[in-house]
Amino acid sequence: MTLSDFFTDYTLRTITLGTAILGAICGMLGSFAVLRKQSLLGDAISHAALPGIAIAFLITGVKDANYILIGALVSGLVGTFWIKGIVKRTRLKSDTALGLILSLFFGFGMLLLTFIQKMPNSNQAGLDKYLFGQAATLVEKDVWIMAVVTGISLLVLLLFWKELKLLLFDADYTKTLGFNTRFLDVLITTFIVLAIVLGLQTVGVVLMSAMLLAPAAAARQWTNSLGVMITLASVFGALSGVFGTAISASENNLSTGPVIVLVAAFFVIVSFIFSPGRGLLFREIRFRRNRRELHLKKTLTFMYHIAKNHENVSHPHAIRILNNFQGFTRKTLTKLEEQQLIEIQGTDWAMTEKGYVEAESIFNQIGKEND
Numbered sequence: 547m548t549l550s551d552f553f554t555d556y557t558l559r560t561i562t563l564g565t566a567i568l569g570a571i572c573g574m575l576g577s578f579a580v581l582r583k584q585s586l587l588g589d590a591i592s593h594a595a596l597p598g599i600a601i602a603f604l605i606t607g608v609k610d611a612n613y614i615l616i617g618a619l620v621s622g623l624v625g626t627f628w629i630k631g632i633v634k635r636t637r638l639k640s641d642t643a644l645g646l647i648l649s650l651f652f653g654f655g656m657l658l659l660t661f662i663q664k665m666p667n668s669n670q671a672g673l674d675k676y677l678f679g680q681a682a683t684l685v686e687k688d689v690w691i692m693a694v695v696t697g698i699s700l701l702v703l704l705l706f707w708k709e710l711k712l713l714l715f716d717a718d719y720t721k722t723l724g725f726n727t728r729f730l731d732v733l734i735t736t737f738i739v740l741a742i743v744l745g746l747q748t749v750g751v752v753l754m755s756a757m758l759l760a761p762a763a764a765a766r767q768w769t770n771s772l773g774v775m776i777t778l779a780s781v782f783g784a785l786s787g788v789f790g791t792a793i794s795a796s797e798n799n800l801s802t803g804p805v806i807v808l809v810a811a812f813f814v815i816v817s818f819i820f821s822p823g824r825g826l827l828f829r830e831i832r833f834r835r836n837r838r839e840l841h842l843k844k845t846l847t848f849m850y851h852i853a854k855n856h857e858n859v860s861h862p863h864a865i866r867i868l869n870n871f872q873g874f875t876r877k878t879l880t881k882l883e884e885q886q887l888i889e890i891q892g893t894d895w896a897m898t899e900k901g902y903v904e905a906e907s908i909f910n911q912i913g914k915e916n917d
Contacts, residue, residue: 557682562791564684564692565806568745569783571696573761574703575741576783577776578734580762581714586641587626587735589755590648591742594625596655596751599676600662611688614676615743622739625651630735652751679750679803681791692744699737703776710734711772749803760810761786767821786810838881843908845878846887849897850905 579587598621602613625647632643675683703710712720713730721727742754749757765778790806819826882888887901897905 558791558795560686560689561681561684561795561802562788564689565681565748565787565791565802566784567689567692567696567787568741568748569757569761569785569787569806569810570780571692571699571741571783572745572758573765573779573781573783574696574776575699575734575738576758576760576762577765577772577779578710578714579738580759580766581772581775584640585759586644586648586755587629587738588742588758590629590644590651591622591626591739592746592751592754592758593648593655594651595619595622595743595746596676597621597651597658598624599746600655600658603662604658611683611747615746618676618743618746619739621651622743623736626735626739630731655751675750676746677750677752678801679746679748679753681748681794681802681806683747688747695740695744699741702733702737706730706733714772749806753803753807756807757783757786757810760807760814764810764813764817767817767824770823782810782813786813841878842881842885846882846901846905847908849888850902850909 576588579585595618598617598619599614600617601621602617603609605617606613629640629643629647632638632646633640636643638646709720709725709730712723712725713727713734717727720730738758742758745754745757761779761783762775764782765775768778769775786806786809790809791802793809794800794802794805817825820828822828879888882901886898887904889896889898
């Protein structure tokens, strides 16, 4: 596969644009699910959509994408509001409600699919493709629908940006300001369901949750700003779609949906390791640097205790402490010399005036903290 194939091959171009747009809208709306600590919501909604897919086929008798997606949307919304109703009206926690609805709807959906397979026109269904997705079935009309929904979602976010931002971080305060928190909650949840339903044809019921959450989880590692996070999540999602489609097209027998999810997972792994603020690599670097600094301060304060008892404290204090520094390395002392806090004269170690002042400051600070 070459870059020119993108412009000449209708199928490849359609799939690439479709997966890129899908990744962008999933990253954008998935950010709200991640920040609201509703990571399992995407999994529950995608599984809750399965009965709607089967029922839409049973009612119409044909595998029309429009009818099937409408059925998935209705079923997904019903499952979502059942979850919210269970949490509100019972003592069950949200994770329990999510698990119950996920299992109930998915089991019912699988039962309906088994029933459909035994029907005379079951060969027309092909509904099993919605379990793991089949990006090759995307047509230009599907891409336009994705683009329109993405545009509407972006417009809604811009119109209700302040309200949604407040709702994310302090729902009670949002309510005291007079905003309708129920309407805002239903609004953002509906668009999340829409994004999931749009992705079922491409990624499938089983993997759609990862597509919704992975770009947002990766973006969260890089920033504390909601706007920047949503932008990064959209970019990561779009790139996952583009690269996943390219990798899938370059090899035979590679399903596009799983490859896209694996690329998104790669972005998550890279973000978890290399992001400057929260990444494991930089966290380890900061830990080691802080530990070295603590060791240096410990060494310096030890020398200070010796130096402050010297008869003449106005000069650097020659102290024969080489054999007294049990557990302190020569590397530590050399580092102190590089910072001009001590002087080395053969086997003698002397504190400089700068070192004495620095150690005294540390000693006084420790005394205040203890008080």
